[in-house]
Amino acid sequence: MREEKKLSQKELAKILGITQQAYSRIELGKAKPSLSKAKEIADFFNSTIEEIFFGEKFNY
Template identity: 40%
Template sequence: MENRIKELRQEKGISQEQMAEMLGVSRQTIISIEKGRYNPSLPLAIRIARCFDTNVEEVFQLEE
């Protein structure tokens, strides 16, 4: 699964640490998700999308 977290996070001026605090996860979790090494749970994916005022499909895309 691909994601646009890093791009969207940088557009909003949010650091990895700030995003981790907002979501209640570790900075390492944000790094792993951004690099595609970890796919978040559905509840976490929804919380991530809400951080960017968008929907899950705008943040995460299935690789084809």
């Protein structure tokens, strides 16, 4: 999703207020974001936490 928006990890990390290293670890699945940060990421992509982090799409 990040690449579709043509954003680098560094650019998105800056938007989210975290370091590029922290964002990279989240994207690689080596670190888990806080619930509030996961919500912020989901909101940025106009998506859900489940879809972004679990690959599950829900129809509410």
